[in-house]
Amino acid sequence: MVGFFIKRFIGLIFVLLGVTFITFILGINAPGDPIKNLLGNHYNHDAWVRLRHIYGLDLPWYQQYFNYVTQLLRFNFGNSYYFQEVPVIDVLKPGIPVSAELGLWGLVLTFVIGVPVGILSALKANTWIDTSAMSASLILYSLPSFVLAVFFQVAVVQLDRLTKSHWPIANWGNAWQYTPTDLTYKIGPILVFAAVGFAFIARLTRTTMLEILRQDYVRTARAKGLKEQTVNYRHAFRNALIPLVTVFGTSLATLVGGVFFIEVIFNIPGIGQIAINAIGNRDYTVIQATGVIFAIAVVMGNLVADLLYSVVDPRIKVE
Amino acid sequence: MDTKDTNTNAASSSISPEPIRGADLTSLPTNFEPESETATGIALATVPAAQDTPDVKKEKVTTPFQDSLKRLRRDRRAMVSLSIIILFIIIPIIGPFIYQHVGGQLLDGLSGKQISPATYHSPFIQRLDHQDEGPSAVNWLGTDSIGRDTLARLMQGMLISLFVALAVEVVNVTLGILIGVSAGFFGGWVDQFLARFTDIMFAFPGLLFVILVAGIFGQSLDGPLSNVPILGANGNARLLVVSIALAFVGWPLMARFVRGQTLQLKEQQFIEAARTSGTSNARIIRSHIIPNLFNIVVVAATLDIANTVIGEAGLSFLGLGVSTPGSSIGLMINDAQGLTDVHPIEVLIPAITLTIIVLAFSFLGDGLRDAFDPRAKD
Numbered sequence: 001m002v003g004f005f006i007k008r009f010i011g012l013i014f015v016l017l018g019v020t021f022i023t024f025i026l027g028i029n030a031p032g033d034p035i036k037n038l039l040g041n042h043y044n045h046d047a048w049v050r051l052r053h054i055y056g057l058d059l060p061w062y063q064q065y066f067n068y069v070t071q072l073l074r075f076n077f078g079n080s081y082y083f084q085e086v087p088v089i090d091v092l093k094p095g096i097p098v099s100a101e102l103g104l105w106g107l108v109l110t111f112v113i114g115v116p117v118g119i120l121s122a123l124k125a126n127t128w129i130d131t132s133a134m135s136a137s138l139i140l141y142s143l144p145s146f147v148l149a150v151f152f153q154v155a156v157v158q159l160d161r162l163t164k165s166h167w168p169i170a171n172w173g174n175a176w177q178y179t180p181t182d183l184t185y186k187i188g189p190i191l192v193f194a195a196v197g198f199a200f201i202a203r204l205t206r207t208t209m210l211e212i213l214r215q216d217y218v219r220t221a222r223a224k225g226l227k228e229q230t231v232n233y234r235h236a237f238r239n240a241l242i243p244l245v246t247v248f249g250t251s252l253a254t255l256v257g258g259v260f261f262i263e264v265i266f267n268i269p270g271i272g273q274i275a276i277n278a279i280g281n282r283d284y285t286v287i288q289a290t291g292v293i294f295a296i297a298v299v300m301g302n303l304v305a306d307l308l309y310s311v312v313d314p315r316i317k318v319e
Numbered sequence: 320m321d322t323k324d325t326n327t328n329a330a331s332s333s334i335s336p337e338p339i340r341g342a343d344l345t346s347l348p349t350n351f352e353p354e355s356e357t358a359t360g361i362a363l364a365t366v367p368a369a370q371d372t373p374d375v376k377k378e379k380v381t382t383p384f385q386d387s388l389k390r391l392r393r394d395r396r397a398m399v400s401l402s403i404i405i406l407f408i409i410i411p412i413i414g415p416f417i418y419q420h421v422g423g424q425l426l427d428g429l430s431g432k433q434i435s436p437a438t439y440h441s442p443f444i445q446r447l448d449h450q451d452e453g454p455s456a457v458n459w460l461g462t463d464s465i466g467r468d469t470l471a472r473l474m475q476g477m478l479i480s481l482f483v484a485l486a487v488e489v490v491n492v493t494l495g496i497l498i499g500v501s502a503g504f505f506g507g508w509v510d511q512f513l514a515r516f517t518d519i520m521f522a523f524p525g526l527l528f529v530i531l532v533a534g535i536f537g538q539s540l541d542g543p544l545s546n547v548p549i550l551g552a553n554g555n556a557r558l559l560v561v562s563i564a565l566a567f568v569g570w571p572l573m574a575r576f577v578r579g580q581t582l583q584l585k586e587q588q589f590i591e592a593a594r595t596s597g598t599s600n601a602r603i604i605r606s607h608i609i610p611n612l613f614n615i616v617v618v619a620a621t622l623d624i625a626n627t628v629i630g631e632a633g634l635s636f637l638g639l640g641v642s643t644p645g646s647s648i649g650l651m652i653n654d655a656q657g658l659t660d661v662h663p664i665e666v667l668i669p670a671i672t673l674t675i676i677v678l679a680f681s682f683l684g685d686g687l688r689d690a691f692d693p694r695a696k697d
Contacts, residue, residue, distance in 0.1 A: 011518070018519035026531055031539035142681040143674060144629040146636055150652060150670040154663045169659060257525020264637060265656065276637055279534035291531045295522045 110197035118205025397686020499577025
């Protein structure tokens with residue numbers, strides 16, 4: 001067990017170093033000269049040399065990388081390249097609660113919708129319920145979120161026209177507040193955001209559940225006369241949940257990857273949109289910071305999934 | 320000899336119940352993959368026997384590859400997808416030439432001159448007196464918000480999708496096979512490198528890495544790259560950056576599949592036999608490993624095309640890929656996105672096209688997997 005954790009931990013350090021190294025390389029190769037940019041009209045060579053020294057940009061790359069990582073450990077992502085002298089973290093700050101809210105609900109819906117649909121499909125295998133649920137989830141799973149969002153928006157607009165209601169197709173209410181108005185803004189984007197995830201989970205749950213229903217211990221449970229419900233929910237369902245823990249990391253990654261698109265198409269002021277705006281402003285430090293933050297979130301999510309898995313499924317310790 | 324003959328006879332007729340279906344389906348396959356597959360498996364054993372008696376000759380002895388094709392042809396969803404894909408390859412290639420010659424001369428309201436379909440069916444030419452029009456006899460799918468022909472732009476966008484998918488897949492398959500085979504066959508540092516590299520790349524979810532690369536280098540490369548003839552012109556400059564980034568992200572997955580398959584193959588007896596008879600490593604890889612990777616690579620590449628098309632459209636949608644005056648499905652969605660409430664058709668046309676392309680490739684990929692590797696079914 002300890003060996004497993006140590007091995008996992010070393011792997012984690014390595015991946016984190018790799019991820020930060022890639023974003024570091026992208027950052028120092030970004031076009032333009034940050035010092036020139038900082039000096040603006042006051043540019044002269046002496047000042048340039050002095051500031052370069054102060055910011056440590058004249059150091060060899062490995063020392064710069066070392067500084068970059070130590071600064072990251074203090075949550076210091078440097079200053080914004082566009083809004084001068086504003087730390088990157090302050091540029092991102094307004095977006096954090098919004099993106100966190102979107103992500104949290106997305107993750108919750110992924111499992112809350114995906115698991116029951118998958119279980120239902122497995123219990124009603126090869127009926128029309130199963131076929132339609134699985135076809136729907138195959139389509140949802142294959143399509144990118146911005147196309148789903150387009151279909152959603154068009155549908156809402158048409159419904160609005162029919163019912164003379166004013167259900168919004170863009171914007172976000174107040175972060176972490178759930179008045180009826182806020183909800184009208186939030187429900188749609190969150191559903192679309194989670195769609196890819198819950199479709200995936202539904203298909204996975206169905207497969208695992210079907211596999212488990214074929215196991216000997218389920219047959220034994222049936223044979224000793226347990227009620228169908230008890231067999232399904234106490235014996236099969238619980239074990240079907242185990243593999244879901246492993247895809248926690250994958251689901252998180254899917255969600256993080258979708259953030260940009262959902263936030264842009266629904267005009268949600270989260271980190272994704274800030275990053276896309278930063279690209280327009282050529283604000284390289286902000287782009288770089290977004291990359292690091294998202295990548296680290298995914299790595300951590302995977303770690304949590306791994307650790308949870310070893311807790312939920314004791315067999316993993318043997319390996 | 321007699322017994323052998325009847326055996327093959329019985330076996331082949333029970334496995335493949337007559338070439339009944341053959342008639343309507345023989346059109347594209349058989350010459351698709353030449354002799355290399357015949358060398359594998361059962362076919363080798365049965366072929367000489369079959370040739371002995373003229374009776375058996377009529378009943379085709381099928382190689383495993385032909386069996387797979389037969390399974391694929393029976394999969395209606397995959398075949399429909401395949402025909403849609405072929406159609407969607409033909410349309411953007413020859414469509415514009417036809418479309419630009421359909422229709423008569425028109426009087427242009429703004430300039431007061433006669434214009435030909437080569438002008439008003441061009442994806443780049445704006446007719447500001449014909450903005451946001453619905454489908455009509457002149458503009459078959461209507462016009463966009465600055466009066467460009469939607470069908471022409473759609474075909475141009477599909478061409479872009481195809482181009483990116485093809486370019487990225489060529490790189491993916493080449494790199495994937497090269498590195499995957501070396502990692503699987505030789506192990507050692509290549510294997511270590513592949514494992515570490517994939518670990519790191521998987522930490523960048525979805526298109527994050529491509530967004531980072533296109534976001535940081537895109538604008539500054541616009542200038543130099545737009546001088547690249549044909550490829551870079553008309554706002555397609557950043558497409559090259561996007562393609563390279565997509566390929567960079569895509570190949571590790573392919574290499575992983577290939578590595579896994581190579582590891583399995585390496586343990587098989589025919590490889591052992593080849594080695595025992597003194598075949599060199601290079602030759603084993605070339606003529607025994609790589610031909611057997613065909614199935615897995617085709618399946619993975621087909622499924623990956625869907626992702627690549629989504630990737631290109633997604634980046635163009637975010638404004639990081641093709642830029643105006645160029646056209647891309649994603650860019651069309653982006654252009655029309657603000658008009659969802661007044662002109663939903665403008666956003667629906669590219670969205671539906673993208674949906675069809677993506678679903679077709681996903682379904683074909685699923686079908687191929689079921690056909691070529693029936694055990695992998697879930």
